[in-house]
Amino acid sequence: MENKIALVTGILGAIVSYMFDLVGVAVSILILFMLADYITGLVAAGINKELNSRVGLTGFARKMYILVLIGMIYALEFTASHYAEFDIFGGYIGDGAAFAYIAIEFISIAENGVKMGAPMPPFVKNILKIVKEKAGLKEEGDQNENN
Incomplete structure (x- = not known):
């Protein structure tokens, strides 16, 4: 599901950029x-006492x-x-790829908020739930559903 969101966002981003x-x-x-x-990942890890320099360095390297x-x-x-x-659309494919990754980063930021126990708008919780269900993962916020 996350890949589909990234694909659609990337295509739309390329169109908007054009x-x-x-x-x-x-x-x-x-x-x-x-x-x-x-930053939100570091804060979430700190709150949950899961700070790990190797995980942080790996995340930075991926970015x-x-x-x-x-x-x-x-x-x-x-x-x-x-x-x-x-001419391959004059740079708009690169922008499309960037917008696809922006969508993925947004999902990750929202997940970090859930891990922190931050209040989350219902529509964002629903998006995260759908993405996790499609990916076959257990939702992170299940135990904090009342936040």
Whole structure:
């Protein structure tokens, strides 16, 4: 389910980027979401006494990998359009990928909020429940359902 959300968000993000000519803005937004996810993850781990430097470093490394991957998508689009005279939507595929990861980061931020016991709007709880059910996972917030 998370992959489907990312796919739809990525396609819509590429379209929005094309419509408003905002190539590259999605990466700035992604970095903001990644920072928020990392910080909320640290806070949730601290509250639950689960802080682990190895887990934190692994999470950071994954986020850096995602940024490198998206950078490579932009580089391929640039190379194709400028050197091979083959325009692949002028950077909008990179923006689409960034928007897909923004959706994934949002889900993770919401999950971190549940782990912290923070109040969560019902529609966000429903989205998380659907994603976890589709992924075949037990919902994190089951024991904190009354929050």
